[in-house]
Amino acid sequence: MKKSFPKIVILAIAAASLAACTATRTQKTAGEQIDDTVITTKVKAALVADPDTKARQIDVEVFRGNVQLNGYVDSAEAKAAATRVAQSVGGVQQVSNNLSVQQGTRSAGEVVDDSMLTAKVKAALIADPTVKAHEVNVETRDGVVQLSGFVDTAEAKNMAAEVARRTAGVKDVRNELEVKQR
Numbered sequence: 001m002k003k004s005f006p007k008i009v010i011l012a013i014a015a016a017s018l019a020a021c022t023a024t025r026t027q028k029t030a031g032e033q034i035d036d037t038v039i040t041t042k043v044k045a046a047l048v049a050d051p052d053t054k055a056r057q058i059d060v061e062v063f064r065g066n067v068q069l070n071g072y073v074d075s076a077e078a079k080a081a082a083t084r085v086a087q088s089v090g091g092v093q094q095v096s097n098n099l100s101v102q103q104g105t106r107s108a109g110e111v112v113d114d115s116m117l118t119a120k121v122k123a124a125l126i127a128d129p130t131v132k133a134h135e136v137n138v139e140t141r142d143g144v145v146q147l148s149g150f151v152d153t154a155e156a157k158n159m160a161a162e163v164a165r166r167t168a169g170v171k172d173v174r175n176e177l178e179v180k181q182r
Contacts, residue, residue, distance in 0.1 A: 035091065036064065040060050040062045042091070043092070044060050046088065047082060050081060053078055053081050054078060057072060057073050058099065059071045061137065061149050063180055064093070065091055065093035065094070066094045066095075067094065068098060069082050069097045070137060070139065070176060071146070072139065072141045072146075073102070075103065076101055078099075082099060098146070098148055100144075100146065110142070113143075117167070118139065120168070120169065121163070124163045125138070125160060125163055131159050131160045131163060132151065132156065135151050136151065136160050138164070143169060143170060143172070144170075144171055144173075145164045145167075145170050146173075146176060147161060147174070147175050147177050148176040151177050151179060157175065157179055160177060161177075
């Protein structure tokens with residue numbers, strides 16, 4: 001009996017360790033995290049290498065092989081090219097292209113105003129207990145806030161949009177957040 005006790009303890013520890021590594025509907029396993037990081041890196045590198053896309057304008061998010069392209073680009077051609085490039089990367093299951101076409105140059109003041117608005121929205125999201133702010137990307141162009149990324153629940157998605165709308169200076173909110181699936 002004394003000899004079997006250490007075996008039971010070892011089996012219990014092994015079972016607990018294995019359970020800690022399994023994914024839930026909204027969490028990734030360590031392997032999935034690594035896979036998504038590799039896909040993110042490959043998509044970003046492919047966007048940089050493509051002459052039709054301006055990679056610095058494009059934010060890439062990946063959850064279990066599903067890619068989100070977020071941000072603002074200068075033309076419909078750049079938006080289409082970004083989708084094409086992302087779909088060509090191995091491991092990509094699906095591409096959601098949330099890029100907005102915004103033509104024209106902006107003044108330094110407009111860029112600063114949008115940056116300040118982005119910072120205010122991020123601070124408001126951090127202050128809200130419902131929203132996991134680290135899961136939400138915020139980009140602003142001409143007072144229009146784009147929320148993107150993957151969140152755990154529809155409630156978190158809706159609350160993030162509401163928090164952004166309540167922020168002074170926000171003209172409109174484009175809620176491109178996706179609820180994690182599987």
